[in-house]
Structures are given as C-alpha cells and as structure tokens.
Amino acid sequence: MTQAMERPVLVRAGDPARRDDAYRRVAVVGSTGSIGTQTLDVVRSAPDRFGVSALGAARSVDLLAAQANEFHPEVVAIADSSLAPRLSELLPAGVELRAGPDALCSLVETAEVVLNAVVGFAGLGVTVAALSHGRRLALANKESLVAVAPVVQRVRYLDGAELLPVDSEHGAIHQCLGRGAKEAVSRLVLTASGGPFRGRAAADLASVTVADALAHPTWQMGPKITVDSSTLMNKGLEVIEARELFGIDYDHIEVVVHPQSIVHSMVEFRDGTTIAQPSAPDMRLPIGYALGYPDRLLQPYGTLDFGALGCLEFEPPDLATFPCLGLAYEAGRAGGSAPAWLNAANEVAVAAFLDGRLSWPAIAEVVAETLAAHESAELVTVDDVLAADALARVRAESIVQRRQRSA
Numbered sequence: 001m002t003q004a005m006e007r008p009v010l011v012r013a014g015d016p017a018r019r020d021d022a023y024r025r026v027a028v029v030g031s032t033g034s035i036g037t038q039t040l041d042v043v044r045s046a047p048d049r050f051g052v053s054a055l056g057a058a059r060s061v062d063l064l065a066a067q068a069n070e071f072h073p074e075v076v077a078i079a080d081s082s083l084a085p086r087l088s089e090l091l092p093a094g095v096e097l098r099a100g101p102d103a104l105c106s107l108v109e110t111a112e113v114v115l116n117a118v119v120g121f122a123g124l125g126v127t128v129a130a131l132s133h134g135r136r137l138a139l140a141n142k143e144s145l146v147a148v149a150p151v152v153q154r155v156r157y158l159d160g161a162e163l164l165p166v167d168s169e170h171g172a173i174h175q176c177l178g179r180g181a182k183e184a185v186s187r188l189v190l191t192a193s194g195g196p197f198r199g200r201a202a203a204d205l206a207s208v209t210v211a212d213a214l215a216h217p218t219w220q221m222g223p224k225i226t227v228d229s230s231t232l233m234n235k236g237l238e239v240i241e242a243r244e245l246f247g248i249d250y251d252h253i254e255v256v257v258h259p260q261s262i263v264h265s266m267v268e269f270r271d272g273t274t275i276a277q278p279s280a281p282d283m284r285l286p287i288g289y290a291l292g293y294p295d296r297l298l299q300p301y302g303t304l305d306f307g308a309l310g311c312l313e314f315e316p317p318d319l320a321t322f323p324c325l326g327l328a329y330e331a332g333r334a335g336g337s338a339p340a341w342l343n344a345a346n347e348v349a350v351a352a353f354l355d356g357r358l359s360w361p362a363i364a365e366v367v368a369e370t371l372a373a374h375e376s377a378e379l380v381t382v383d384d385v386l387a388a389d390a391l392a393r394v395r396a397e398s399i400v401q402r403r404q405r406s407a
C-alpha cells in the first residue's frame with residue numbers, strides 16, 4: 001500500500017494557513033509490524049509535528065535497532081528479555097533499553113500519544129497503561145479493547161486520556177460522526193473487504209491453505225489480522241470495537257461487504273442522511289488522523305479519481321459461510337467476559353491454523369465450541385480479564401488438541 005508521496009504538512013481543519021504549534025512525542029509500541037512501520041512512515045513525513053519518544057516490539061531485534069538508529073527515541077523496549085543483550089549492542093548511545101513484557105507498558109510515560117500496534121491480547125497492558133496515565137491512545141490493537149472493554153470504559157475518561165481509533169473503519173466513523181449527537185445516529189455501517197474467500201461456498205473452503213488465507217486482495221497486513229479478515233472475525237471484533245468506542249448498540253451496527261475497500265465505513269443519521277468516508281486504502285491515512293487529530297495531514301496518502309473508480313459494490317455478508325461474524329455479535333451482546341472468551345478462542349484457533357494444526361473451517365468451530373462452554377464472570381479489574389482470557393485459552397487449546405487427535 002505504500003506509494004511515493006510528498007511530505008505531508010499538518011494544518012487545523014478549516015484554516016489551511018495555520019500550522020499547529022503542538023509537537024507530539026509518539027511512543028510506537030509494536031513498531032516492527034505492519035501498523036508500526038507505517039506509523040513511523042507518517043512520523044518520518046512530518047518531523048515538524050511528530051517525534052518518536054519510544055519504540056517497542058517483541059523479538060525483532062534488527063529492525064528495532066535500525067528504527068532506533070533512525071529516530072533516536074529516549075527508550076527502546078523489547079518484550080523478550082533474552083534478546084536484550086543483543087539489542088543493547090546495536091542501539092545508539094544515549095538510548096535507554098528496557099526489557100520484559102511490562103517494559104512495553106512503561107513506554108507510555110515518555111509520550112503524548114501512544115500508538116498501540118501490538119498484535120493480539122498481548123497489547124492489553126499498553127492500552128490500559130496509556131489511558132490510565134492520561135495519554136492519547138491511538139489504538140490499532142482492537143483485541144485489547146474487545147477483551148478489556150469494561151476496564152477501558154472506566155479509564156478512558158480520566159484527565160488527559162483520549163481514545164482514538166486507528167482501524168480505518170472506526171477512523172471513518174469518527175470522521176462521519178463529527179460533532180453529531182449520538183441520539184441523531186440511526187446506524188453505523190462497517191464496510192468489509194470480504195477477504196480472499198469472498199463469494200466462495202463453505203464446501204469449497206474445507207481445504208484452503210495458510211497461503212490462500214494470507215493472500216488478502218486489498219490490504220498488506222500482519223498474519224493474524226489477515227487470517228481474521230479471511231474468516232470475517234476481524235469484522236466481528238470491529239463490531240464489538242465500534243460498540244465500545246461509540247456507544248451505539250449492536251442492533252444499530254451493520255456490516256456490508258465492499259470489495260473495493262474505498263468506502264471505509266458510513267454513518268446513517270435519523271433524518272435519513274448517510275455520511276460515508278471514501279479514500280484510498282492506505283493505513284497511513286487513519287494513522288495520521290489518529291496521531292494529529294484534530295489537525296489533518298495536508299498532503300494526502302493517495303487521492304481518488306472518481307471518474308476512474310468504476311463500480312463500487314456493496315453486498316450483505318454471507319453469515320453461513322463465515323460464522324465468525326455472527327459469533328462476535330453473539331459474544332458482544334452477551335457482554336461481560338464473553339468478548340474476552342471470543343478473542344482468546346480466536347487467537348488460539350488462528351495460531352493453530354497458522355501452525356498447520358487446524359483447518360480453516362475449524363477456526364470458527366473452535367471459537368463456537370469454546371463460547372458454548374463460556375463461564376460468565378464479571379470483569380472489574382485487569383486481573384479479572386487475565387483470568388477469563390487464561391481460562392478460555394485452556395478450553396480452546398483442549399478443543400484444538402482433541403480435534404488433532406481425532407483427525
């Protein structure tokens with residue numbers, strides 16, 4: 001999705017001549033992944049507006065060191081502490097090194113904006129830490145919001161705390177909502193590309209391979225979210241994310257498949273008006289929006305030639321072939337610990353699929369069976385969430401192993 005571009009400049013909406021004075025230090029956690037590297041691209045392009053205060057990742061020592069040598073952050077953190085000695089040799093002088101899973105959470109103190117681009121439930125600590133420390137959280141890591149929503153809802157309104165979505169769909173909804181009152185909204189419409197298996201019948205998907213599932217037609221992303229896109233679980237997680245971000249109930253959140261990925265989502269208001277947000281499918285756009293809000297990047301990441309776009313298609317999702325979307329609605333409506341169970345079961349099943357231990361259709365089956373065994377618990381603290389997640393993972397893993405034995 002990256003393309004040649006001029007250097008973007010930020011201006012406040014409505015006043016193109018006015019440069020904003022506020023310089024923002026950004027902690028990029030998960031800096032070595034797809035979202036992390038695109039975030040650094042945005043920062044690189046607007047050095048007058050953004051700087052990198054901290055970088056963090058799990059294991060990618062060489063890339064992390066290269067990023068530190070380019071951006072000279074105050075702190076670099078690596079979750080896998082066994083790799084710290086090697087990373088330490090590669091870091092430039094004056095950069096502090098922290099190691100271990102908690103080290104990533106400590107990065108939030110260095111920044112005005114925390115970009116959480118960690119993949120999966122592992123991003124939970126950073127989400128909670130950023131908001132608890134009164135920082136702007138630019139959130140790509142939807143899994144943490146899905147799992148820990150009851151805790152997030154309490155800390156997101158602390159002094160200084162601000163939650164801005166990085167997902168292109170939620171960034172689109174944020175823009176379409178503008179300052180409109182929630183009461184004026186009749187529905188949110190999340191668009192989905194449909195993934196690589198759009199239009200295929202269930203019987204046809206029994207033997208798809210990991211390579212097939214990773215061949216996304218429009219987006220270049222990390223493997224976990226790409227598999228989630230192929231099952232429509234990604235859209236399911238996004239439905240829950242939309243509920244938590246915008247406070248609109250599930251009966252008023254719809255999904256429509258839009259294979260061109262040009263309209264990133266829409267809001268329909270009660271007077272019948274629909275506002276949509278079309279733009280090129282480039283994640284640097286919603287990333288820049290979340291970093292700079294309420295300012296905008298003046299230079300676009302790709303423009304649309306409406307005359308050349310041709311036909312934009314919209315169709316309902318196939319819930320029978322892609323049951324994960326329905327499972328996500330079910331878990332979201334159940335509330336409490338059900339979304340955490342959904343997320344944990346999905347992470348276990350996707351990891352097993354990527355390891356070649358589970359077939360693609362079995363991802364949804366493992367999630368459904370795990371959810372059927374859901375033991376409801378009230379989630380008040382992060383420890384409650386960790387306990388629910390751990391229990392769901394044990395259940396899901398035992399289902400995966402039973403299936404492997406009987407295969």
Ligand SMILES: NC(=O)c1ccc[n+]([C@@H]2O[C@H](COP(=O)([O-])OP(=O)(O)OC[C@H]3O[C@@H](n4cnc5c(N)ncnc54)[C@H](OP(=O)(O)O)[C@@H]3O)[C@@H](O)[C@H]2O)c1
Pocket residue numbers: 029030031032033034035036056057058059060061079104116117118119120122123140141142143166167168219220221222223224225283
């Ligand atoms: N990619 C997209 O276009 C896109 C769009 C919307 C939303 N998102 C969301 O953004 C998040 C990141 O996705 P991605 O596609 O960028 O993933 P990715 O390319 O797989 O990158 C994941 C990042 O997380 C780090 N990480 C992995 N396991 C970790 C752990 N246990 N502790 C700490 N850090 C860990 C990785 O570090 P190492 O490199 O060291 O392993 C890497 O920096 C996901 O929640 C995804 O749903 C992505």
